[in-house]
Structure formats: C-alpha cells, structure tokens
Amino acid sequence: MDTEVLVVGAGPTGMTLANELRVADVPVVLSDKLSQRSTLSKAGAVQSRTQEVLDQRGLLEPLLALEDFATGGAHFAGVDLPLAHGRHRHPWRSITQVVLEGFLERHLAAHGIHVRRDHELTGLTQDADGVTATFANGQVVRSRYLVGADGGHSTVRSLLGAEFPGRPGTATTVAADVRVRGGDDLVLKHVQSEDGQWARMFPLGTDAQGRPLRRLSLGGRGRSLPRETPVTEDEIREGLRAVYGSRVELLELHYAHRITNAARQAARYRHGRVFLAGDAAHVHLPIGAQGMNTGIQDAVNLGWKLGAAAHGWAPAHLLDTYHAERHPVAAMVLRNVQAQSLLMDTQGSGDPDLAALKDLFVSLLRLPEVQYAIDDMMSGTGIRYPMPGAGEQSLVGLPAPDQDLGPVRAHELLRSGRGVLIDPADRFAKVAALWQDRVDRAGQGTGAQPMLVRPDGYVCWAGDPDELEPALGHWFGEPR
Structure with a gap:
C-alpha cells in the first residue's frame, strides 16, 4: 500500500477527513484535480455543531483568531428564529468556505500533509485488499480505503456507477460576491418584491482593501436562466433595483454564477472499500450553508471509523454505521431545503396558496418549541444517531454535553x-x-x-x- 486512505477532493469535507485521519495517526494522501485552491467564497457560514467539532480538535480558537467573523441567529425559509439566539455554545458565524479551506490547508501542511494538486482521477478499481486509483498525470496510488469527497459532479461516484437518485434542477438562482453601497439593515433578511423577485445578502468579511463584501442571492420570477448563462453586472444591478429599489447600489462585482435547485442523494455511502462524503453524497439548493456543514460532519463521523479499521480494532459492523448514521441526516437536509424553497417561493410563482401556507407557518414559528426544534435541525445540534440505548430520555446518540471535568472541559x-x-x-x-x-x-x-x-x-x-x-x-x- 502507498497509504492507508486516499481522499479524493480537497474541499472542506476532504481536508476535515484528512485531519481526522492525522489525529488518528493513520497515513493519508489528499488529492485534488485543481492546480490551486479556489478563491471563491462558495458556502457562507459555519453552524454551531460544526464549530463544536472543530473545537474538539483544537481548531476553533485559531480559526476565530483570523478575523472578527459576523455572527447571527437561525432562520428557516428566511424567517428569523429570535428565541433560538444564544442557545448554543457557539453561534452561527459567517465564515466562508474559502476562508475555512485556507485555514485547514495551512493546518494540514504544518503537520506534513500537503494536497497533491493537478491530480485528476481517471480510474478506480478495488479488490479484497485495497483500492487502486489512477490519475490523468500518470500517478497511481494504492490504498486500503478511498473516500470520494470530490463534489456534486463526483468522479469517484461516476466511476463506481453509484446510484444518485433524486430530482434534477428545475430552476436557477444567482449567487454573487459583491461590494455594495447601502442596505446594512437588510443583511440576513429575505426580501421579496410584489412581482415575485427576491434577494438575500450575507456578510462575507472584507476585500484586500478592508472594504466589506457581501454574498448576494437573487431569484424569483424571470430570474431562472440556463445554468451556463453568464451573470452580468447589468443583471445584478437590475435585480437589486427590482427588490431593494434605491436602497442598495452595486459598486463592484467580484464573482457570480448560477446554481440549481437539484436535490439528489447517493443511495449508498459505502461501496466496499470506497466511501462517498460531502457533496459527492448529497446535493441540494444551498440554504443555511447546510451542504458544507453536513459534509464536514460526514468527515468527522467517518474519520475515526476508518482509523479504527486501519489500526485493526474496528468491530465488523463499524464501517457500515457511517451510511446508517449519515444517510438519514442528509435526507433530512434535502427535505428541509425543499420545504424552505417552497415557503420562500424561490421560483416567484406568486401562488396565493403558498402565501397562505407561509402565513400559517410563520404563526407556528411563534411557539418556542417549534423555534427550538427547527434551530436544532438547522444548527446540527439536534442530530441523534441510531444506536443501542438511544431513546427520548437518553443522551445516547446525541452530541455530548460539554461538561466541566475539573481542570478541563x-x-x-x-x-x-x-x-x-x-x-x-x-x-x-x-x-x-x-x-x-x-x-x-x-x-x-x-x-x-x-x-x-x-x-x-x-x-x-x-x-x-x-x-x-x-x-x-x-x-x-x-x-x-
């Protein structure tokens, strides 16, 4: 074997998994087809449970020391959940994917794990002892296990012929990194115009000159264009006017693309010695940064189990619990994203029945129990894995409470x-x-x-x- 585990894909999921294997003292190779790390913001927030697992590995404090990240509270379908603010040890933070990736890559490099870039996977075979991966540059890596963390268009998943059922994209929305004037009071608010167009802005930190940036989402009636259609500055300006009027003005467009509302999930996360994680296992419309956070949690769940297998003490069933525990979590994410998309009327249908449904839902959200339940779902803190002994009155299956154990937490x-x-x-x-x-x-x-x-x-x-x-x-x- 060249290594115990080959991780294909050096995004947040792949790098988190590489770090988990490092902590478990398991040799790992991390590859990526890109020649350099992306500079695009992509996902825009790190949820409470993800911060807890970063804290478990001593990574949260140095990450938060990078800058003063904006914090916020939970929302569902653009409706704020005020009673949920301050419920968790770590609040929702506006930490973009590009910042997190840079931090994780530097951390791994400091411990001797460097991403093998320009490694485009072209072939994959497995046998009773391991997996052989072939790359376009002629490199061949033999590993005991392989994990595909290579995104929504996963080559690993394609080479496996893995089933990826679900719904294809039926509409697109615009995601753009922008610098704007005005609208400070509109950040983190879902704003919809009378003609069915909508917009939402998130804080993205600052540019090289220290000026604030925002992630802008635009959608609704007339906004769904083919995914490959370029997004222009004029389109962004017109969209801002349609939703915000004169309150928000575009100063600079850094990057923009179109995303679809496709919702798919791999039927199986394990294929012999090959595993799927992150967007390779599940894709959906990005709402609440749940895609990146779910992928990181996939990695944390799988990492210690692969470590146990590599060290020879894993029970026979342990690797199978990865699918059993994580597949239902992503299935719930897909369902809640689809529900939010409907309630937000992301396609701008203007259907009065949808408006009536949202009015009813908003009234239910005034109940504390409803806010807490949805906050637990969105933040990831309410995940309960199916385990022997799990039950409503038991802590089994839940994240461990951070108890005071004298000199340490x-x-x-x-x-x-x-x-x-x-x-x-x-x-x-x-x-x-x-x-x-x-x-x-x-x-x-x-x-x-x-x-x-x-x-x-x-x-x-x-x-x-x-x-x-x-x-x-x-x-x-x-x-x-």
Whole structure:
C-alpha cells in the first residue's frame, strides 16, 4: 500500500477527513484535480455543531483568531428564529468556505500533509485488499480505503456507477460576491418584491482593501436562466433595483454564477472499500450553508471509523454505521431545503396558496418549541444517531454535553481523537483498563454525568452500568 486512505477532493469535507485521519495517526494522501485552491467564497457560514467539532480538535480558537467573523441567529425559509439566539455554545458565524479551506490547508501542511494538486482521477478499481486509483498525470496510488469527497459532479461516484437518485434542477438562482453601497439593515433578511423577485445578502468579511463584501442571492420570477448563462453586472444591478429599489447600489462585482435547485442523494455511502462524503453524497439548493456543514460532519463521523479499521480494532459492523448514521441526516437536509424553497417561493410563482401556507407557518414559528426544534435541525445540534440505548430520555446518540471535568472541559479530552469514558465516581476503572489503548477515562471526583463518548463527540453509553462493557465492545472492538 502507498497509504492507508486516499481522499479524493480537497474541499472542506476532504481536508476535515484528512485531519481526522492525522489525529488518528493513520497515513493519508489528499488529492485534488485543481492546480490551486479556489478563491471563491462558495458556502457562507459555519453552524454551531460544526464549530463544536472543530473545537474538539483544537481548531476553533485559531480559526476565530483570523478575523472578527459576523455572527447571527437561525432562520428557516428566511424567517428569523429570535428565541433560538444564544442557545448554543457557539453561534452561527459567517465564515466562508474559502476562508475555512485556507485555514485547514495551512493546518494540514504544518503537520506534513500537503494536497497533491493537478491530480485528476481517471480510474478506480478495488479488490479484497485495497483500492487502486489512477490519475490523468500518470500517478497511481494504492490504498486500503478511498473516500470520494470530490463534489456534486463526483468522479469517484461516476466511476463506481453509484446510484444518485433524486430530482434534477428545475430552476436557477444567482449567487454573487459583491461590494455594495447601502442596505446594512437588510443583511440576513429575505426580501421579496410584489412581482415575485427576491434577494438575500450575507456578510462575507472584507476585500484586500478592508472594504466589506457581501454574498448576494437573487431569484424569483424571470430570474431562472440556463445554468451556463453568464451573470452580468447589468443583471445584478437590475435585480437589486427590482427588490431593494434605491436602497442598495452595486459598486463592484467580484464573482457570480448560477446554481440549481437539484436535490439528489447517493443511495449508498459505502461501496466496499470506497466511501462517498460531502457533496459527492448529497446535493441540494444551498440554504443555511447546510451542504458544507453536513459534509464536514460526514468527515468527522467517518474519520475515526476508518482509523479504527486501519489500526485493526474496528468491530465488523463499524464501517457500515457511517451510511446508517449519515444517510438519514442528509435526507433530512434535502427535505428541509425543499420545504424552505417552497415557503420562500424561490421560483416567484406568486401562488396565493403558498402565501397562505407561509402565513400559517410563520404563526407556528411563534411557539418556542417549534423555534427550538427547527434551530436544532438547522444548527446540527439536534442530530441523534441510531444506536443501542438511544431513546427520548437518553443522551445516547446525541452530541455530548460539554461538561466541566475539573481542570478541563469535556470537549478538550477529544483532541486526542480517542474515545472518552467520563467516570466521575471512579467506578469503572477495571473495565476501562481493558480498552485503555483506545479509550481515555476522566472526570474522577467531579459532578459530571457518567457517559461514554465516541471520538466524534457523540454519546454511545450513559446510565446503566451493566451496559457499559457491551457498549465498549460494540464501538471500540474486542479488548486487548
């Protein structure tokens, strides 16, 4: 083998996965067909749960030190959720994909992992022992496992012949990085004109001269043009006038393209020794930056499991839990994006029935329970994985609470990439010793709640002492 894992695609998903494998002390090769990293903003925000997993690896603090990123609260279909503001340890932050990619690439390089650029995948075969990948530049890489994190038009997925069912794009909207005058009070607001056109602006930080930039989305009646149609400055100006009148003026267009409302998801995330992650596994209209955040969570879920397999202690079922846990999450994202698109009337139909539906939905959103449920869904903090022992009254399957364990917080213990058994009453030293090569024990003498936490930060046991040893075996294999 040339490496244990080959990751194809060096976007946020691929680089997060490479870092997870690095933390697990697993050799990894990260390739990308581009000759240099994209400078386009692309996704525009990092959600609360994603920030939590970055914090687990010690990456959040240095990322936030880069600049003063704007923060905001949750919304659904452009409707603000004010009661959800401040609910999470880390608020929604306007961190663009290009900033996150640059940060992750520098971090990986500092640890000796450099992206192999100009590597366009052209061939892929697998056998009982590993995967052979062939690139257009003549390079051949042999790995034990391969992960396709190469985007919505994934070559890995195509070479696998993997099913990618769903709906093709039926309409397009404009996404543009712009510098404008005015409209400060309109940022993060969904504004719709009487004739069915709409716009939304997000903060994008500043340009090289320190001037504020915004991501502008334009759509609605008359805005759906073929995807390959160039977006012009005149089109942007006309769209701003149609929705904002004279309140917003275009000063400079940095970049613009058209995106579709296609909604597709791979039928299977695992194909033998090959896995799909991020946009290679699921695509949808970008609302709430859920595509990038879902892809990063895919990587965090898969990384420690591949690490366990590479080190030889993974239970036989462990790699299959990647699909079982992550496929339902992306399916829910596709459903909520489609619901939001309908409520926002992104195609500008002007249908009065849609207006009535949105009025009803807005009235329901006044209920605290509804706001909290939708906020948990959009932020990723409400994800519950199907696990033995999971249930409404249990923490099992949920992200671990960040308990105070004396000198450290719970999330800091996950920086090693190992599992953590929180044992405040010092009851489980004997059983924990059997897995001490892959699970740390902490929290003695604190008032914390006993629980077993996987390397990705999810609780996999809490409560019944008799169930601890079976849980350790289920998630961390046979003891040595």
